[in-house]
Amino acid sequence: VLPSASSRPDAVFARVRSQTAFEETVDQLGTAIKLGLLAPGSRLPAERDLCERLGIARSTLRQALTALGHSGHVYATRGRHGGTFVADPQPPAHPPSPEMLSQWRETCDRRLAVELGVAVLAADRAESAELDALDDVALALEDALEDFPAYRQADIRLHVGLAEAAHSACLVREMTEVQGAMTDLIAHIAHPPEVLTSSNAQHRRLLAAVRERDGMRAARVMTEHLKGTEHVLAGLLPGG
Amino acid sequence: VLPSASSRPDAVFARVRSQTAFEETVDQLGTAIKLGLLAPGSRLPAERDLCERLGIARSTLRQALTALGHSGHVYATRGRHGGTFVADPQPPAHPPSPEMLSQWRETCDRRLAVELGVAVLAADRAESAELDALDDVALALEDALEDFPAYRQADIRLHVGLAEAAHSACLVREMTEVQGAMTDLIAHIAHPPEVLTSSNAQHRRLLAAVRERDGMRAARVMTEHLKGTEHVLAGLLPGG
């Protein structure tokens, strides 16, 4: 009845991704650690508590923790005041895998969607106290122009914090996922202080727009902000 | 070193969702059928081909097809020109589950993010021919004001088509997922023709903005468009 009857999106028969519980746990905890959401030196909940929160068996959780311990991201101590702790310092990041690099544009697209949604929703729902806390993070960003790892860390806090201010649990989760993927991509490329300075200007304008409840202005600033990274990647990676 | 050291997003220790390959296949194919991406009466690829495309074993695929057959969404015939076909007519939709209803706001948030990303990217990347095809779909929408199932079908074609015009495979996939969830929510509520008329006006403005490569205007129109459905849901469902 409609035109183009034979057009069927490839997504319909796309590969079904079935990660095991073990893999998903390693990804989730590993990403949280890499993003600094779990600070180095901080203690994870006890295994018997954590496995219940994650909805998996303790033996499965232990496999994940063993893997994270083997890669140097966590360590465990036994005894009365023991526990599993985030390693400090963290092990050096791996260079991005070839398949990761080949999907960099898709990753940027996902990020654009999540960040735009967060910007618009945060402008609607953010509370004053939450924005005050984000202003503090923006201040910290100003002092980290020379130390990219520290800058990236604060940048992540800002973006994830904005997602929390949007009061949408699913967007917080998607934000952490996509920031994890982005970190893998940009951790190994140069970031001159000038670029970070202009990024900070955009952060300030973004927070101002959100505070004034101007969702569309926030979306516009966010778009420009993300275009910056995308241009850097387009210059360095194949498949532009 | 940073303020608010003890704030840890709930997402870090959120429940790990490990769907089985069987469940994911039922979801993926079932959603494609419910959305009309696989037209009633059309034939699916042969099991031996399809399982390879999906990256699963044939026995697992057969479990999914058996489940879809049991619910009346597909039927199979044997022999030289046999195959698995999408049922025509489709079985009536189930009323949304309580847990689905309780998550309606999160679903809307996800949709906002995906649709905003698609709107901005489509304005950047859509080709003229793709937009012409979407104009045809918009025309079909004008003639379906009295028949909500048909309207919804065309509406989905428009939104998924826009995602394809954004040339981002992952956003197409997310769009189908989120449209499937939205369909479950809105299939059982009243849609007076006046609402659909105003929706159509927004569709036209959206396509116009995309054609003029004005991403931010497309985003603004899209936001208004989605606010409409959200207000309807907010009036009918709990937890506003």
Added chain:
DNA sequence: AGTGAAGGGTCGAGGGCCAAACCATTTTCC
């Protein structure tokens, strides 16, 4: 020394998924 809380380890049962056959049915071709 005892207790309690934490991680470390082992074992077996159950189930999902896979691979590779083989069976049944229908159509086409020789």
Added chain:
DNA sequence: GGAAAATGGTTTGGCCCTCGACCCTTCACT
């Protein structure tokens, strides 16, 4: 009419993941 081909339908065996239960080891506090 019979063979071949293409399809869905069925069975079997095995591997690996996950679970749950149990016990051990370590170590601070009392």
